[in-house]
Amino acid sequence: MTYKETKIYIRKELSDFYPENEIRSFTKLIFEDIFNIKFVELLANENKRINKKQDKLLKEITLRLKKFEPIQYIIGQTEFYGLKFNVNKNVLIPRPETEELVDLIINENNKKSNLQILDIGTGSGCIAISLSKNLKTSNIYAIDIDSNALNIASKNSELNSTKISLFQVDILSTNNNFTSEKFDIIVSNPPYVTHSEKKFMEQNVLKYEPELALFVNDNSPLIFYIAIAKFAKKNLNKNGKLYFEINEQFGKEIVKMLISEDFSDVKILEDISGKNRILKCLN
Numbered sequence: 001m002t003y004k005e006t007k008i009y010i011r012k013e014l015s016d017f018y019p020e021n022e023i024r025s026f027t028k029l030i031f032e033d034i035f036n037i038k039f040v041e042l043l044a045n046e047n048k049r050i051n052k053k054q055d056k057l058l059k060e061i062t063l064r065l066k067k068f069e070p071i072q073y074i075i076g077q078t079e080f081y082g083l084k085f086n087v088n089k090n091v092l093i094p095r096p097e098t099e100e101l102v103d104l105i106i107n108e109n110n111k112k113s114n115l116q117i118l119d120i121g122t123g124s125g126c127i128a129i130s131l132s133k134n135l136k137t138s139n140i141y142a143i144d145i146d147s148n149a150l151n152i153a154s155k156n157s158e159l160n161s162t163k164i165s166l167f168q169v170d171i172l173s174t175n176n177n178f179t180s181e182k183f184d185i186i187v188s189n190p191p192y193v194t195h196s197e198k199k200f201m202e203q204n205v206l207k208y209e210p211e212l213a214l215f216v217n218d219n220s221p222l223i224f225y226i227a228i229a230k231f232a233k234k235n236l237n238k239n240g241k242l243y244f245e246i247n248e249q250f251g252k253e254i255v256k257m258l259i260s261e262d263f264s265d266v267k268i269l270e271d272i273s274g275k276n277r278i279l280k281c282l283n
Contacts (some may be wrong), residue, residue, distance in 0.1 A: 125153030
């Protein structure tokens, strides 16, 4: 197939499954990230042909996309806060709203040096690595319960030339003290989607992204926030900052819990979509 025919093939194969704008995005990613062909070159080289290996790969990719497998898992990478990250089924695909959380932390703390920062439930390492890249004098720690996720985070740290201290820790365990370090900042984007919300979610998320990193039981939706708050109360320095990404429907309950744990200046911030998504407070 020529480049032009390849674009037509992708559109034809996926038109019953995805909207046109998403198909255009897939086409760009297939050419640039898998075929290593810059998208801007396509118009000037419409009659150039893909090779047999690329043709075989193209058919495999479109088949996986028809099964709603996320394109990020297919190509094995995604972009977050201007950086490249390896991703697979063991870690969540980083979301734009999490970039807003990272941006807030950087903007509020970029005039400080030698900060001790902990990311709880690091997954791909996107938060910790982005903070390390932008708050260059800080010491960054990151924990996760899943060894597979920590392996991905370690590779991403190396990919982005950062130094992160990684630990396998279950924050829900009573034995979660992995260091004697006190922190200036603790940040977490913990599991916060209730099982009853599954019916509103896309199949590409439900079928492929790790449940461990997504869901909490309906009868204990704040389980991670409570555990992290108690950990932060003991391990944050005086006036240290705690940042969360939250489920908008539980904002008031999380605020009430944090006030009961004696945190101060508790604030909820809206994301770019106008949803209550970020919470911050002081120890």
